[in-house]
Amino acid sequence: xxxxxxxxxxxxxxxxxxxxxxxxxxxxxxxxxxxxxxxxxxxxxxxxxxxxxxxxxxxxxxxxxxxxxxxxxxxxxxxxxxxxxxxxxxxxxxxxxxxxxxxxxxxxxxxxxxxxxxxxxxxxxxxxxxxxxxxxxxxxxxxxxxxxxxxxxxxxxxxxxxxxxxxxxxxxxxxxxxxxxxxxxxxxxxxxxxxxxxxxxxxxxxxxxxxxxxxxxxxxxxxxxxxxxxxxxxxxxxxxxxxxxxxxxxxxxxxxxxxxxxxxxxxxxxxxxxxxxxx
Numbered sequence: 161x162x163x164x165x166x167x168x169x170x171x172x173x174x175x176x177x178x179x180x181x182x183x184x185x186x187x188x189x190x191x192x193x194x195x196x197x198x199x200x201x202x203x204x205x206x207x208x209x210x211x212x213x214x215x216x217x218x219x220x221x222x223x224x225x226x227x228x229x230x231x232x233x234x235x236x237x238x239x240x241x242x243x244x245x246x247x248x249x250x251x252x253x254x255x256x257x258x259x260x261x262x263x264x265x266x267x268x269x270x271x272x273x274x275x276x277x278x279x280x281x282x283x284x285x286x287x288x289x290x291x292x293x294x295x296x297x298x299x300x301x302x303x304x305x306x307x308x309x310x311x312x313x314x315x316x317x318x319x320x321x322x323x324x325x326x327x328x329x330x331x332x333x334x335x336x337x338x339x340x341x342x343x344x345x346x347x348x349x350x351x352x353x354x355x356x357x358x359x360x361x362x363x364x365x366x367x368x369x370x371x372x373x374x375x376x377x378x379x380x381x382x383x384x385x386x387x388x389x390x391x392x393x394x395x396x397x398x399x400x401x402x403x404x405x406x407x408x409x410x411x412x413x414x415x416x417x418x419x420x421x422x423x424x425x426x427x428x429x430x431x432x433x434x435x436x437x438x439x
Contacts, residue, residue, distance in 0.1 A: 178306040213322050221267055303340075307340060352430040
């Protein structure tokens with residue numbers, strides 16, 4: 161039977177599929193290990209603007225429950241996606257303002273375990289939730305699942321940073337996060353005019369990095385074009401700068417200052433406006 165809502169045609173420009181399914185179990189275990197090692201004062205530490213570590217853990221529980229269908233969110237008429245997500249996220253955190261931190265790891269373990277099992281059997285080619293920062297709706301399940309993985313991973317790093325711990329360097333996780341984030345490159349460049357065949361490469365250094373090249377075509381920018389010669393523009397980033405840029409942990413100007421842009425400066429700076437979250 162054909163799906164009622166086939167995957168958006170634009171998904172073909174996003175490059176080969178990513179399989180993040182095997183990583184959710186380890187991500188959940190790492191989160192629980194971090195949370196269970198916190199001191200009472202750590203739960204009150206600021207993690208992201210407006211939210212403490214406890215609030216962020218509550219938000220993660222809401223994200224788990226939402227994916228499991230345990231609570232529904234209703235979008236108001238005319239409400240923009242970003243406003244809808246921010247409003248409902250805050251409503252969930254406010255509704256659980258009295259939740260004792262000591263209960264959160266066990267609640268996350270129960271919900272997270274069910275979610276790990278659900279993702280493990282997911283069909284990567286099936287149509288799934290849209291991914292706004294990649295410009296596809298519906299998206300293929302591989303991108304929706306990988307996007308979900310990056311959210312959990314990013315929030316865990318924010319908790320780690322809030323209590324004085326560095327970014328987790330585990331290479332497979334970080335490599336998957338970076339690969340997913342860079343699939344936003346064609347959508348990032350969608351309003352950037354360039355002759356057909358122009359190529360913009362983003363290079364992330366180190367064993368967790370890689371090279372993502374967007375090519376200008378008659379139908380927009382694509383990560384799926386065959387390799388060509390030297391890129392029209394390129395940006396070289398270290399992994400920490402790359403993931404923080406994609407999540408707006410640093411601004412594009414700071415990223416350009418840390419990067420080594422080459423070739424067409426306009427295209428290089430446009431690539432550094434990449435955003436791989438709803439913001």
